[in-house]
Amino acid sequence: MTNDALLRALERQPTDYTPVWLMRQAGRYLPEYRATRERAGSFLALAKSPALAAEVTLQPLERFALDAAILFSDILTVPDAMGLGLHFADGEGPRFARPLRDEAAIRALAAPDPADQLRYVIDAVREIRKALAGRVPLIGFAGSPFTLACYMVEGAGSDDWRALKTMLYARPDLLHRILEVNTRAVTDYLNAQIDAGAQVVMLFDTWGGQLSHAGYEEFSLAYSRRILSGLRRESGGRKVPSILFTKGGGAWLEAMAASGCTAVGLDWTVDPAAARARVGTRVALQGNLDPAALFAPPDAVRREVRRVLDAFGPAPGHVFNLGHGISQHTPVESVAALVDEVRTYSRRLRGAARSNP
């Protein structure tokens, strides 16, 4: 591989600079992405075409010196493959035609076979690996069982997750049944991505931060832990690192670090120095610039990037990223400034640390 800085940083090995990639880096803020999506006709048609998914996955790498590619897909492909009927209304978020609201539907739920109902994703992974030709590693991903359950029960995004929470408090047995199926499904799905060529996998627990302290362990982390312990550890003779990200999960970093993942993703509310003190050298850390910092002019972006790099310090085991997915309203020049500043400033920071150890 030409550039393995990400893999080395995730294993907490030294690198000359801090590797960087951005959650949702292949996305609507890029005009070339919008053009491909236009051609595809819809977001789902784009995600379901391995050739087009590969095309957009590589787009940000043509513009910016990023250290990883991430599979272009959506976390909701899994419940869609379970038959819930995913669609995207124009200008709105995802919706399911058949959300899980009654016991019979929940009892009938089964994990899909990734080689069958999710074959388009697995084919995309293969195409992307071929197109990357070893430039940078490819990250595969899935939603956490809890985050998938949020959408599956609610039927769409929500600001209070009322249907989901009602089930959680009134019929926790039903929610646990959904989480069991999701755990099997996500384990199989991520392993199929690894078999097809994904070199890193990331588990997105976007809504775990909506849970209470006790609820996070019971309804989210317990299942993520089972997935992490069921993942293939190696592929092509190299370890496959895993990243666990819980938005709003700052209170639970120790537990996340002990879950079996290689790295913990931090959202932008977390103090990187305090996070490192809490998790020790058990895991690498990924993050955590506020995505909204990219709405500022390039000079301010560079200042905020330096602030994040200083907070993580020059020790190995940091992967630079945003604290959440990049906004569609982000100016492209902000991303260019971010990537350049991470590279140049972190190289200087690490050089200085080496000469004054």
Add this chain to the structure above:
Amino acid sequence: MTNDALLRALERQPTDYTPVWLMRQAGRYLPEYRATRERAGSFLALAKSPALAAEVTLQPLERFALDAAILFSDILTVPDAMGLGLHFADGEGPRFARPLRDEAAIRALAAPDPADQLRYVIDAVREIRKALAGRVPLIGFAGSPFTLACYMVEGAGSDDWRALKTMLYARPDLLHRILEVNTRAVTDYLNAQIDAGAQVVMLFDTWGGQLSHAGYEEFSLAYSRRILSGLRRESGGRKVPSILFTKGGGAWLEAMAASGCTAVGLDWTVDPAAARARVGTRVALQGNLDPAALFAPPDAVRREVRRVLDAFGPAPGHVFNLGHGISQHTPVESVAALVDEVRTYSRRLRGAARSNP
């Protein structure tokens, strides 16, 4: 005062049971509230009529054995009094006709005189005190300077606060100018509420949790601290306790506890035992049941209430509340179960602790 359990608990003095009140306890989940609002014509007409505001403030006390009344009002009365033009579109959240988007408008911003532009609130406080006739204490409140600024810049609620965050990163000087004015305004406003009879004050920092670790201190807590140090300490010969609540502020409990407040409000993601260990006996703690637990049947509500009470333990210095405002979709019988369970179970818990010290 007939029932001063809240005041005693806020000062960490022993009480026979854990006092309880609920954020937004006078609200849409109550049919009698909806009837009064119907009569008023609109939310703002209701909030601006001292007689009607007093009426709805007392409604939940007629139904439930709550240990406090909280002024019925809205945090956005303050920017409305600054001339931003608050209105509520049907079925939507608050909107400002004149959000702060240019430097001239920000330079022209001035703190309102509570005795003039906010007189209807001060009159409501007086009416409520009279109607309460010493049954329970009355809590006054205001939004934090940062949370008010979120709405003032954005013009409405938001899921990414793009306009606000752009100003924060691109023109922090302008945001600081707004926060200065808000700090003066909120200090004057809360002192006027205290002068009119509020016996406790609470500062709601609903959106502070959207800030980065460094940003929370700079743009939110620094200003809340100034307000807390500028508040009247006593009224009618009795201390006036203050409560600081930051939703999503679990990472910053130590700093919040050192801000000068009497009590820190916890959202439902925070582990009460860990919170108590972190803040010591410096402050009382308020919270923190997930408001969504109230969507479950009464038995499940009681179970979750006991779980929260057990987590806080029997030591003095806990005020029971939700971890955020009560939802309009809450069944009234859930609230009845909550209030009853807090009273009976906490009395037992404290009794047991006294007999086995």
